[in-house]
Amino acid sequence: MGTEGLPVLESPRKVAPKDARELSKVFFDRLAVMEEGTHEYQYARNTLIEMNMSLVRYAAGRFRAARGDEMEDIVQVGTIGLIKAIDRFDLSREVEFTSFAIPYIVGEIKRFFRDTSWAVHVPRRLQEARVELAKATEELSSRLGRAPSVAELATLMDLSEDEVIEARIASNGYNSASLDAAVGSDGEDDGEALADFIGVEDPALELFEDFHTLAPLLVELDDRSRRILHLRFVEELTQTQIGNELGISQMHVSRLLSRNLERLRKGMLAQA
Known part of the structure; x- marks a missing residue:
């Protein structure tokens, strides 16, 4: 046993979710009677965060298709939601911490998406240039059978090469892919597009989200x-x-x- 009778966990993140649920009850029980700001309190709180990171990874995974290359950012934002849930959780309410925490985590991630459609602030003229650049790149790639050069793009778009480069840099602030893009690594057109692999929305998923959003409100x-x-x-x-x-x-x-x-x-x- 470690601080204030709590078990010492060498790798809290490696604790299996089932074990984390049971251990979390022990840590929340002790956290409720600890003085905030003490070493013991910080140990219990930090261990709860580390043990329950699997909830953040689960929630973040649902958004992988939207912004897959930003998973690290999404996990960091989801962690903020987890911390809020830990600070507001009351064990006496007799509700599972998992049910209580998921709405906080998902809520933070949704706010992140709502506030960062563009990863960085990009002037409107460059946002518009990004769209034209994508069209020109697709047209020239089809025509030439290879990726076009900056000079070729500049000629087609009636821009200077510096402006094309600037538009390319701006495009890094936003990620998009055409649903009509062909799927396959061999480059051959087999008639299948990305849109063909998008499944229909499961009504039960919305019910699941509503339930987990409602759970902490019912507790109050x-x-x-x-x-x-x-x-x-x-x-x-x-x-x-x-x-x-x-x-x-x-x-x-x-x-x-x-x-x-x-x-x-x-x-x-x-x-x-």
Whole structure:
């Protein structure tokens, strides 16, 4: 045992997810009674972060297709969400930390995508030049059977070579690929394009995201509010039946339901 009776883990990131869930409960239990800012507190907090990095990698992996070469940045942003979840988690709420943390992690990643469509600030004229450069490159590549030179691009685009180079540099601030691009490493056109490999959206995925967004919001409700929601939407009781079980009027049940549903709705919209 190490600091404050906690186990010493040489490589917290190598702890299996199943073991991490159980160990996290131990660390959260001790963290709740430690004085913030102490060495013991920092050890427990940092170990929780390292042990639960698998949650960040899982969430980040869902965005790999969008910006695959920025995975390191996405993981770093997701880690911020993980840290927020650790700092706000309350073990007494009796909710799994995994369910609590995922919405925070995904929320941070989504904000990153929303705020960084371009990885760096690029003047509008260069953003427009990037589009023209892509078109010219595709046209000349098809015509010449090879990658065009800067001089050839400059002639076609009616720009100076320096302007073509500048546009190329600007294009590094944004990543895109045509859905009509042929797939295959041999360069032969077999009639298959990238778009052919894009699957349909699974409705269950949206339900999964909604559930994990809702979980921490439910934790913030009082016990009676959560009980009413459970009776109404899980056990599917009527408002009158709920009132009879809790000893309150049907109108009171209706008001409580409306108030809490509105609170949950606003909370989910705020994280969208």
